Amino acid sequence: MALLEVNNLEVRFGLRSGEVTALRDINFSLERGERLGVVGESGAGKSVLGFSILNLLSKPGYIAGGEILFEGQNLAAMSPKQLRSIRGNRISMIFQDPMMTLNPVLTIGQQMVECLLAHRKISRADARRIAVQKLKQVQIPSPETRIDQYPHELSGGMRQRIVIAIGLLMDPDIIIADEPTTALDVTIQAEIMDLMLDLCERNSVALMLITHDLGIVSQMTRQAMVMYAGRIIEQGPTKEIINDAQHPYTQGLMNALPQMALPGQRLNQIRGSMPPLQHIPTGCAFNPRCDYVMDACRHELPGFTRSGGCRVACHMVAQMKLEEEAAARALEVN
Structure with missing residues (x-):
């Protein structure tokens, strides 16, 4: 049995104009x-997926169907009281902006100690000792001093390390990291990613990394899912997706990486933009932006086709597989 298993998850938002489906x-x-990368542009549904796992969706959002099984227990069917024993304890989430995560009127120590006391029956002195230990783990210099400082007294990179330390406080089984390095410069990004990778490997923690950056996914994860308009469109081993992307959208993301353009050359980009939830096109949601669009793409939602070790939701890939199989049969007959 997998540690976390998501089956047929569907998330909807009720708007005045009617309900829209954010995940399907x-x-x-x-x-x-295991380390899983979730990739896609803004609006693809990556963060909604992360929030859904811990049932942190704000109204009017709600889980409309499916299961989220953690060690066989369905998180989607749990009461808020039952979820409190799992959130921040067995499953932690690292959010995009540390200044939005940390309470500005409480010291780092107060926030870490209160978190520990909420989940464990230990003394305040023991909780502080564990907090200092976790700050050391994430390479915070002078943790005994930093623990009594407020968030605004620390740099962006330092705050993000503290958010990671808080995520590790309860020795969780899973960390969901939602764009954990968005607000940081490139050098600090690399340090934070190396730190997370090292901590996950040393503690056997499963990592679900939500990002728009395929470069980070290639370095950090073993499995990857590419999302578009609330649906998974390609899924499989990271190396296979990076080296031989099958879906035209994944190919577009790969070609948009800065290293894919020559010095002085204009960067590649996917034409158009992600459709709003109220106006997702019929058929394949990517069809208005796709260079390989066929008639079926405009009318039929593509099912998944197995290509190597990956699952791909694309009519073109399905047709190519059928043609390959027909050619192979013809060779056998001859």
Whole structure:
């Protein structure tokens, strides 16, 4: 049994104009110690997926169907009281902006100690000792001093390390990291990513990394899911997706990486933009932006086709597989 298993997850938002579907047909599993990358542009549904796992969706959002099984227990069906024993304890989440995560009127120590006391029956002195230990783990200099400082007294990189330390406080089984380095410069980004990778490997923690950067995914994860308009469109081993992307959208993301353009050359980009939830096109949601669009793409939602070790939701890939199989049969007959 997988540590985390998501089956046919569907998330909707109720608006005045009617309900819209933010996630549909989401299926994946996460093993202990595994690292999964979730990739896509803004609006693809990556963060909604992260929030859904811990049922942190704000109204009017809600889980409309499917299961989120953690060690066989369905998180989607749990009461808020039952979820409190899992949130921040067995499953931690690292959010995009540390200044939005940390309470500006409490010291770092107060926030870490209160978190520990909420989940463990230990003394305040023991809680402080564990907090200092976790700050050391994330390479915070002079942790005994930093623990009594307020968030505004620390740099962006330091605050992000503290958010990671808070995520590790309860020795969780899973960390969901939602764009954990968005607000940081490139040098600090690399340090934070190396730190997270090292901590996950040493503690056998499963990592679900939500990002728009395929470069980070290639370095950090073993499995990857590419999302578009609330649906998974390509899923499989990270190396296979990076080296031989099948879906035209994944190919577009790969070609948009800065290293894919020559010095002085204009960067590649996917034409158009992600459709709003109220106006997702019929058929394949990517069809208005796709260079390989066929008639079926405009009318039929593509199912998944197995290509190597990956699952791909694309009519073109399905047709190519059929043609390859027909050619192979013809060779056998001859």
